[in-house]
Amino acid sequence: MAAVTITREEVEQLVRRIVRERTRPSASALPTLLVEASARHAHLCRADMDTLFGEGSELTVFKDLYQPGNFAAKETLTLIGPRSRLISNLRILGPLRKESQVELAFTDAISLGFNDIPIRISGDTEGTPGCLLMGPKGVVELKQGLIRAAIHVHMNPAGAEYFGVKHKDVMRLRVGGAAGVTFDRVTVRMDPTVRLNVHMDTDEANACGLHYTKEIELMK
């Protein structure tokens, strides 16, 4: 054994592991982790809601989501892409937001005729492509807001303390099973009001066979 050389990185890994094991709360403190696939959807601002569904109209709840206060709305839109191809019945998620935004998987974007849409954290839409949105009362030309949402984990301070991470840190999510995949860039989105919850898009969920497996591990 004396002849084995150990790199600095390996020593650091060992030390980190030992420190982590000694300081980590007991396993029973592991928060429940829900991993979900988000199908393509839109978020609307007040002004676009007015144009698309009528002045002063409100979203109505179709189904509550796991995150408190969030819901899938009964209202849907038609999205028209750059080559006049369209996606109908695009679900709107409520409540209304400051800016309208559309989240698509690459498969959706390609089927619409986009060569490329940027991978962004929700809300970070500066310089992203736009599209036309059509509702029962009117049409909105979205100047920007079309993104592929980066895979992310919603986390409250207790979860962040458990995992030893902070807002915007990048974690890994291992999904086991026949199509085992590790997502290496899962961004932490801290918020005191949220439940521990990974959101991936439908391409990611289909790639890893999310519906097939119960072997899931979130790692720093």
Added chain:
Amino acid sequence: MAAVTITREEVEQLVRRIVRERTRPSASALPTLLVEASARHAHLCRADMDTLFGEGSELTVFKDLYQPGNFAAKETLTLIGPRSRLISNLRILGPLRKESQVELAFTDAISLGFNDIPIRISGDTEGTPGCLLMGPKGVVELKQGLIRAAIHVHMNPAGAEYFGVKHKDVMRLRVGGAAGVTFDRVTVRMDPTVRLNVHMDTDEANACGLHYTKEIELMK
């Protein structure tokens, strides 16, 4: 440092790394690795070719593929799923095979109305679902053969020696970039006639943003 405990697994990892570094051929021997997305496609047997395109008909080359002798054919099919939904212009890959087989991404399967298709290595179609295939000269009821192809790497003996793997071993493929993903179950398919080549499906390619990145690493 004396107080750091090292697990047996960690010692084994270190030893393996050192042995590998000392015995590996020089970096210049690394074979060229091409990673490709396979869009949905069909393979046909002689009998089904006869039914779909006429007695004694042959596939014609639309585009040669990276693997010698393989090609995308000009001929395409219509695939009809369990809820009468269909995929038109399903590309056929040549040459003809012993058994007909259809390879779909989960996104395709779901859009067709399949709740589930099994993840299999090409050719392993026992007990998989079937479908209807429609060609210009007839219809074939495929009793089985619908699969999601498991991500795999075609490798010849030189490549296998380089990586220290054998037929049916499972490797990992790390794809870096904004949507960094590591595929943890890449099956080795050994054949003396092939070039080093990873095939993933469109869901997997879209999940990792394959078109975005040049950071790719195949690992034992």
